[in-house]
Amino acid sequence: xxxxxxxxxxxxxxxxxxxxxxxxxxxxxxxxxxxxxxxxxxxxxxxxxxxxxxxxxxxxxxxxxxxxxxxxxxxxxxxxxxxxxxxxxxxxxxxxxxxxxxxxxxxxxxxxxxxxxxxxxxxxxxxxxxxxxxxxxxxxxxxxxxxxxxxxxxxxxxxxxxxxxxxxxxxxxxxxxxxxxxxxxxxxxxxxxxxxxxxxxxxxxxxxxxxxxxxxxxxxxxxxxxxxxxxxxxxxxxxxxxxxxxxxxxxxxxxxxxxxxxxxxxxxxxxxxxxxxxxxxxxxxxxxxxxxxxxxxxxxxxxxxxxxxxxxxxxxxxxxxxxxxxxxxxxxxxxxxxxxx
Ligand SMILES: C[S@@+](CC[C@H](N)C(=O)[O-])C[C@H]1O[C@@H](n2cnc3c(N)ncnc32)[C@H](O)[C@@H]1O
Numbered sequence: 001x002x003x004x005x006x007x008x009x010x011x012x013x014x015x016x017x018x019x020x021x022x023x024x025x026x027x028x029x030x031x032x033x034x035x036x037x038x039x040x041x042x043x044x045x046x047x048x049x050x051x052x053x054x055x056x057x058x059x060x061x062x063x064x065x066x067x068x069x070x071x072x073x074x075x076x077x078x079x080x081x082x083x084x085x086x087x088x089x090x091x092x093x094x095x096x097x098x099x100x101x102x103x104x105x106x107x108x109x110x111x112x113x114x115x116x117x118x119x120x121x122x123x124x125x126x127x128x129x130x131x132x133x134x135x136x137x138x139x140x141x142x143x144x145x146x147x148x149x150x151x152x153x154x155x156x157x158x159x160x161x162x163x164x165x166x167x168x169x170x171x172x173x174x175x176x177x178x179x180x181x182x183x184x185x186x187x188x189x190x191x192x193x194x195x196x197x198x199x200x201x202x203x204x205x206x207x208x209x210x211x212x213x214x215x216x217x218x219x220x221x222x223x224x225x226x227x228x229x230x231x232x233x234x235x236x237x238x239x240x241x242x243x244x245x246x247x248x249x250x251x252x253x254x255x256x257x258x259x260x261x262x263x264x265x266x267x268x269x270x271x272x273x274x275x276x277x278x279x280x281x282x283x284x285x286x287x288x289x290x291x292x293x294x295x296x297x298x299x300x301x302x303x304x305x306x307x308x309x310x311x312x313x314x315x316x317x318x319x320x321x322x323x324x325x326x327x328x329x330x331x332x333x334x335x336x337x338x339x340x341x
Contacts, residue, residue: 026277037083061283091151093249103141242269264288
């Protein structure tokens with residue numbers, strides 16, 4: 001079902017929504033998420049991804065209050081979460097990204113709504129800073145619920161991690177290595193971007209010609225920090241994360257929805273993976289529109305370079321690649337496999 005057929009243009013206008021982009025696959029509005037969700041019919045969408053402002057006092061565009069009292073923030077969240085549930089088809093997937101502090105509240109609410117808890121996915125956030133008397137936060141939560149039993153759950157695989165120095169495999173998989181699927185390992189609920197795999201070139205690196213493009217997209221989720229890849233000043237997620245979510249929770253030809261469009265990462269990923277999409281953004285929609293226009297012209301982004309150069313060798317030596325912990329040429333003090341020997 002093409003998404004424009006789901007929305008009456010008159011209703012959209014009456015809700016103060018302004019259409020800013022339309023392609024064969026999707027439609028983007030500028031306007032408030034609740035007004036947008038109100039014009040979507042019940043049980044019409046296959047997958048929803050929501051990445052709301054985290055209430056951290058960030059400086060978004062006009063119309064966004066990112067510093068509300070906790071109960072106000074939660075009351076507002078319950079409103080849009082309820083609407084997201086309403087528009088989901090039975091069996092549809094709901095993913096919500098936020099700080100653990102809010103995810104725990106969202107989870108409690110979703111459990112009361114007869115949503116089916118699937119996972120709390122931990123997305124590792126390297127270099128997050130501790131605030132006050134706190135530990136250093138190392139992950140954000142990605143809640144994964146379905147409306148009843150999942151209608152779609154596609155298994156996704158991540159490549160087997162290898163030492164960047166010698167190409168030897170880092171983990172022993174409890175002795176089950178030989179039985180692993182050659183495509184890689186099943187995606188786990190910790191989505192990691194370990195420091196030792198990525199070299200942060202966010203500040204300045206004039207030598208960034210060696211971007212390593214990976215054949216498999218399930219390696220990790222680098223934060224989008226580098227100005228070369230940032231679509232806008234405020235938050236945005238790496239396309240790899242949305243591609244993974246959409247690939248897991250929907251099939252081509254189904255409809256994805258994002259009520260907090262931002263730089264358009266969800267729409268970009270959906271369009272690339274041939275899902276229809278619908279979304280809104282209250283603030284500046286220009287970065288999303290630019291990005292979707294480029295994609296329509298065939299320009300696919302190098303997400304892998306969002307954080308920096310990948311340190312893994314482009315071509316690990318074959319002899320060490322298949323053998324556990326045999327990193328014969330590796331310097332003992334730098335080999336990632338050393339602790340396991
Ligand atoms: C965390 S960002 C989302 C980033 C997005 N996932 C991306 O990858 O670019 C949250 C976005 O929600 C938008 N926003 C905040 N309140 C909104 C509302 N009431 N309706 C629609 N969008 C809103 C903000 O302007 C901001 O762009």
